[in-house]
Amino acid sequence: MRLLIMGPQGVGKGTQAAKLAEHFGIPAISTGDIFRYNLKNQTELGKQAQAFIDKGELVPDELTNSIVKDRLAMDDAQGGWILDGYPRNASQVEALDTMLEELGTPLDAVVALDADHDVLMERMMKRAEIEGRADDTPEVIAKRLEVYAAETAPLLNIYADRGVLVKINGVGDIDAIQANIVAELTK
Secondary structure (H helix, E strand, C coil), X not given: CEEEEECCCCCCHHHHHHXXXXXXXXXXXXXXXXXXXXXHCCCHHHHHHHHHHHCCCCCCHHHHHHHHHHHHCCHHHCCCEEEECCCCCHHHHHHHHHHHHHHCCCCCEEEEEECCHHHHHHHHHHHHHHHCCCCCCHHHHHHHHHHHHHXXXXXXXXXXXXXXXXXXXXXXXXXXXXXXXXXXXXX
16 A cells, blocks of 8 residues: 555644554655654765755755655565655656656555644644644744645645545544545545
């Protein structure tokens, strides 16, 4: 099973990715985790990414694509994976298509979790409070949701046109949401 899990911040992607990974016996791969691994271990890709981060710049798509491709080629991902946080824009969709073609591993489905804007704001504020993240102000959270709506949400249309999109309501009991996802994926 090769899945993308998509949705705005605070919708529960990480939680559901972990539960689905356990259910299907495949790794949940978060691009944030990949970056942290490469930075911590000072890999060549990590050093390249650090140069941009040190300047306060976003890591360019080309480097992000290389880091993702490197991770998908690892042994534990040969039987499948769940990718969380990638792709974020149309050029990354094209890059992922190329990677999967080169690896001979087609994408099975894209799970799109959704929730009302107010629910997302409330969840993110609660998470910021629990984790003590000073940068998670209502303004910053609202900006992240705007960026998702403008840049990433349109990608769902690409996957809908390909017939691989599974839309799921991200509000409710965590286990019930997971059961709903599994039921949709195994239809």
